[in-house]
Amino acid sequence: MTADSPQATGQAPSIDGRRFRAVADVVGGEIVPETLFTYHESDGEIWAEYAGGAIRRGHLVGTRTGDTLDFRYSQLNADGETNNGHCVSVISTLPDGRLRLDETWEWESKPGSGVSAVEEVSEGF
Secondary structure: OOOOOHHHHOOOOOOOOOEEEEOOOOOOOOOOOOOEEEEEEEOOEEEEEEEEOOEEEEEEEEEEEOOEEEEEEEEEEOOOOEEEEEEEEEEEEOOOOOEEEEEEEEEOOOOOEEEEEEEEOOOOO
């Protein structure tokens, strides 16, 4: 491990290529445990695609500073409606080594806000 590696600095590892699911239905949101997120990360930029449950297609884009993600999301739901919002997530490492994102979000296209969490899924999910 080098002095500037994420583990040496106390920062959680990269989220690049990792997949996440909600730990529960999100009150006031449209994300459910069936929604699968695939994250990407490069040079402080993050982005993801997601779908499942009430979401036909979703995308997010933003930045990572330390263990904090700050991004905007835009999605198309099963009713054909588009919505977007802003989210700040904090990355932590679970006891089994998987990552968790604790999220504080707010719609920008309609009223509503909340908190939620997504956890990394194992390979066999």
